[in-house]
Amino acid sequence: xxxxxxxxxxxxxxxxxxxxxxxxxxxxxxxxxxxxxxxxxxxxxxxxxxxxxxxxxxxxxxxxxxxxxxxxxxxxxxxxxxxxxxxxxxxxxxxxxxxxxxxxxxxxxxxxxxxxxxxxxxxxxxxxxxxxxxxxxxxxxxxxxxxxxxxxxxxxxxxxxxxxxxxxxxxxxxxxxxxxxxxxxxxxxxxxxxxxxxxxxxxxxxxxxxxxxxxxxxxxxxxxxxxxxxxxxxxxxxxxxxxxxxxxxxxxxxxxxxxxxxxxxxxxxxxxxxxxxxxxxxxxxxxxxxxxxxxxxxxxxxxxxxxxxxxxxxxxxxxxxxxxxxxxxxxxxxxxxxxxxxxxxxxxxxxxxxxxxxxxxxxxxxxxxxxxxxxxxxxxxxxxxxxxxxxxxxxxxxxxxxxxxxxxxxxxxxxxxxxxxxxxxxxxxxxxxxxxxxxxxxxxxxxxxxxxxxxxxxxxxxxxxxxxx
Numbered sequence: 001x002x003x004x005x006x007x008x009x010x011x012x013x014x015x016x017x018x019x020x021x022x023x024x025x026x027x028x029x030x031x032x033x034x035x036x037x038x039x040x041x042x043x044x045x046x047x048x049x050x051x052x053x054x055x056x057x058x059x060x061x062x063x064x065x066x067x068x069x070x071x072x073x074x075x076x077x078x079x080x081x082x083x084x085x086x087x088x089x090x091x092x093x094x095x096x097x098x099x100x101x102x103x104x105x106x107x108x109x110x111x112x113x114x115x116x117x118x119x120x121x122x123x124x125x126x127x128x129x130x131x132x133x134x135x136x137x138x139x140x141x142x143x144x145x146x147x148x149x150x151x152x153x154x155x156x157x158x159x160x161x162x163x164x165x166x167x168x169x170x171x172x173x174x175x176x177x178x179x180x181x182x183x184x185x186x187x188x189x190x191x192x193x194x195x196x197x198x199x200x201x202x203x204x205x206x207x208x209x210x211x212x213x214x215x216x217x218x219x220x221x222x223x224x225x226x227x228x229x230x231x232x233x234x235x236x237x238x239x240x241x242x243x244x245x246x247x248x249x250x251x252x253x254x255x256x257x258x259x260x261x262x263x264x265x266x267x268x269x270x271x272x273x274x275x276x277x278x279x280x281x282x283x284x285x286x287x288x289x290x291x292x293x294x295x296x297x298x299x300x301x302x303x304x305x306x307x308x309x310x311x312x313x314x315x316x317x318x319x320x321x322x323x324x325x326x327x328x329x330x331x332x333x334x335x336x337x338x339x340x341x342x343x344x345x346x347x348x349x350x351x352x353x354x355x356x357x358x359x360x361x362x363x364x365x366x367x368x369x370x371x372x373x374x375x376x377x378x379x380x381x382x383x384x385x386x387x388x389x390x391x392x393x394x395x396x397x398x399x400x401x402x403x404x405x406x407x408x409x410x411x412x413x414x415x416x417x418x419x420x421x422x423x424x425x426x427x428x429x430x431x432x433x434x435x436x437x438x439x440x441x442x443x444x445x446x447x448x449x450x451x452x453x454x455x456x457x458x459x460x461x462x463x464x465x466x467x468x469x
Contacts, residue, residue, distance in 0.1 A: 003054060003061065004042035005069055006109055008035070013102035017095050029080065032098045036077040039105075043069050057177065058116035064314045065113035067323055067469060068246040072108045072239045075330045076101065079238075081447045082338045083231045085345045097137055101235070104130035108243035112250070117166045117176045120247060124162070124211065127243065128155050131236060135228040147227025154210070154220045162207025168200030169255075178254040185258040198262050204251070205266060212244035214300045215274040222281070225293035230344060233289065234337035237296045238330040245303050245322055250314065257312050267308050268403060274301035275410040282417045288340055289350045291417055292333070295376060298414060299329050302391060305407060309394035315469045317394035324390050324466050328383030328458050332375035335451040338444070339369040346438050355421050357430025361437040366425040368448045375455045377418040378411050383458025390466060 012035040019027055043066055051062035103126060110123025132155060136148025170176055172193040173184035184190055185197065210217040225233045256263060278298025285291040306322040313319070340350065342365065347354050359366035375384035388411065392404045440448075458465065 004046065005039050005073070006106055008039050008042060009102050009106050009109070012038075013099045013106070016099045016102060019095055028094050028098055029083065032102070033077065033080050035102065036073055036080070040070065040073045040077060043073060053115065055119070058119040059110065059113050060115045061113055064246075064250070064319070064469060065109070068112040068242060068326070069109050071242050071323075071327050071330060072105060072112075075238045075242070075334060076105060076235065078331070078334050078447060078451060079231065079234055079338070081441075081444050082234075082341050084441065084444070085341075097134060100130040100134055104235075105239070108239055111243040112246040114247065114250070115178050115254075117169070117178075117181075120251070121159075121163065121166065123243075123247070125159065127240065128159070128211070131155075131232070131240065134232045134235075135224060137232065138227075138229045141227065143227035144229065145227075147224045150220055151224045151228075158207050158210035158217070161203050161210075165200045165203030165205075165207060168196050168203065170200075172197035172200060178250070181255040182257060185256060197259065201256060201259060201263055202266065205263065205270070208244060208248050208251070209270060212241050212248065212300050212303070213274075213297045214270050214304060215277045215297065216270075218274065218277065218297045218300075221297055222290050222293040225296070226287065226290050230289065230337055230341040233293075234334055234341075237292065237337070238333050241296065241300065241303075242326045242330060245300075245306075245326060248307060249310065249319060249322055252307060253310055253312060253314055253319075257310075260310075264308060267304055268400070271301050271304035271308060271403065272406060274298070274304060275407055279410045279413040279417075283413065285417070286352065287350050288352060288355070288421060291420075292336060292340070295414075295417075296333075298410065299325075299376070301410070302388060302407060305391045305395050305400075305403065308400055308403065309391070309398045311394075311398075317390065317397060319469050320467050321387070321390035321394045323469055324383075324458075324462065325387035327465060328375060328387040328455070331451055331454050331458070332372045332382070332384055335368050335372035335448065335455065336376065338448060338451070339365050339372070342438055342440055342444065346436075352420055352424045353428075353431075355424040356428040357435065358425040358438075361430060361435070362440065364445060364448060365438060365440065368452045369425060370422050371452045371455050373418040373421055375459070377415045379415075381456065381459045383455050383462070385459055386462040386466070387458075390462075 016031060019031055046066050051060055053060045107123045107126030110119055114120040114123060132148060132152040135151045136145050138144035173181045175181045175184055213221045275298060278294050278301055282291050282294035303322055303325060306318050310318045343354055344350050375382035378384045378388040395404050
């Protein structure tokens, strides 16, 4: 059943609340993982099913939506084992947080499956409201409250801008359905309404650009990531970004291909600015967590290259490049945040010096962190290398050679700050605060090994995933 993922997550999210009501807190983490395993299996079962539309064609489940749903569910499944300390510290409200996580996945699936702008808005709001709450879930940390407030206020403004853009697009085309908007844009009778349409497109680019941390709408990202509990910051950096770019691609490819002469220069400018701010900003950071926040911004820039190189279909070089990059980036980011969370839980440090000597005290953590950093930097034999290779290849194929050269230069800048954790772990001695080994559970160790293996497999055998759309 193609709607199985949405139905299961919604129903089981509510059931998870009842587990909390019964004070079965020890069951919440295993229950959440079983839920996600069931949903992931149901999603894969739909892989070869024919495309089906629901709710008066507002939502379509097809190969594109199934593929990106697989990424967001798999990412969440791999993240959950690193929430064990969070489980112990927040038993009173744990059921609510896990349910918000499941409900946010429903919003993400709507964002990758929508065919109507109203459904896009509903998906964004379900996802965003959940994130506003969990950003402030660490009640003992003032920065967490600040992060929640900043995210809520700026997110509300971005949502208002997005809605205004949707209203203008509807006013100029008379449609909310993506295919109908695409047809109306090509109708010569609507030429007099082009200014309204272009303003609407621009406002929608701003609204979705905020969700994916694209410059100049990125200002919330470093402070929100720093204050948000590391587990949920990792979720924002991966699931929210993947869903946002899938929605972005679908909007531009299906609704506005005839207006590409207007929005492509805008995306190119956003891409260059995002790459510059993300990479240069990351260089100046002393906190690994803030560095990963700026890293998230820079990777939004690389993914924007895939939008610039679109080929008018939800398949081909551009769409497959975005899919592969999203998968490789999500796996490496989960690994990086996972190691950082384990270190922070026991050393209460998130700076580079907190990683000093980790290769001696915890070789596995250091190895996994190294693989993650190399992948995010785009070094060969990791998934991140082929992610960039596919996106750059798609852009070169469309003639954007200058943009690719600039992206390569920014990638070289990125190597500097991605090597800093590796240098700290392998070349700097541990001090009194970092001499004790990090205690890592066997389950968490197994997940870290799986993340490292997946990163290497994507870098050695990219053909297993590339080209599936």
